[in-house]
Amino acid sequence: MSSLCRRVRAIFTRVPSKPSANFCTTETLGNKRLVKNTSASTTETQLQKLVDEFKKSSKSSRFRHNQSIYRRTVARLAGAKKFSMIEDILEDQKQYYNISSQGFAMRLISLYGQSGMFDHAQKVFDELPELNCPRTVSSFNALLKAGVASKKYDKVVEIFKELPSRVSIEPDLVSYNIVIKALCEMGSLDDALSMFHELDNIGKEPDLVTFNTILNVLYRNGQFSEGDKIWAMMESKNVVPDVRSYNTKLRGMVLDGRVSEAVQLMDEMKSKHIIPDVFSYNALLKGFCDGKNLEEAKTWYGQLQESECNPDLVTYQMLIPLFFEADDFDMAFELCSEAINQEMRLKKEMFTQVVNGLVKQDKDEKACKLVELINSTKYLKYKLELPVVD
């Protein structure tokens, strides 16, 4: 291998926590040789352990009060597509008396929704009376939301149409907001808009959430003047736009190529004491990334750092490619370092590009520094190989 070739090599290797788990076994199936990595089954075992621990812990009512541990655990299992494990955990919860408290039952519905298991969510809703839990508009809304979360938009619309009369529930504004959201997500913009306009007829006033949902779908789809009309309607109804309203408008302007107007809108927000958040900054940064405007991107990244909010994964996923594609590997290096310090889970490929670019520009010291920084982290699941430097 030529030395140049070796120099630019920065290959990622998986380093398991225990070396003994590193070996691969091969087996033959017909004429194919399959490589079976034992770390897969290690994960399986770990997750099963997690499930067992969880079920044990949930005997304690104190544990059951902890919402976030439910979310995190279920999210992790869903990420690994271990749906039967999710079922195992959540069905197990039904034995506890507080399932009859509406909040706890709704949590199950919502957790099933979050995992994409809408049928299970629906089953919990159907079972509520047996669980001594009254079905109300709140649990109905939890079910609708579960449908949106699991992207079963047709189901949301269907349930909204037929279920209330069957179980005598009166949908409220929250129900409408969720269904409007579902219609937006399934691309039925016209239906979403007609439901929005129909609110008036049924004696319901759209609120901030309704407006933000509609504004988002309009601006996102390039219907800028329609969005502006809705914006005006919102103000005429004395619904005060919040940071999310502004963010959706910022993204609209950027999508429309009006980046300097977006900058002005940012000033307008500040003058109205609406503090821009990381979504606001990301919206502007997207504009500068699309326009390959490195200087403005640097400036606004600086503004973001000085602001009360922090850059997030989206910020770095936009900015790092902007700079390495323009061969500004020094800036890419800075961004990577900051991202790592904030424990951002960037893809290994992104780091490879930066390391390779640094090596290409003979910035070996930085290249090595970056690799060492990555390898010293505990939160990243991969390791980099040090570039071979002459």
Added chain:
DNA sequence: CTAGGGTTAG
């Protein structure tokens, strides 16, 4: 003590 709705990139 546990409850419901709206935002970004790739």
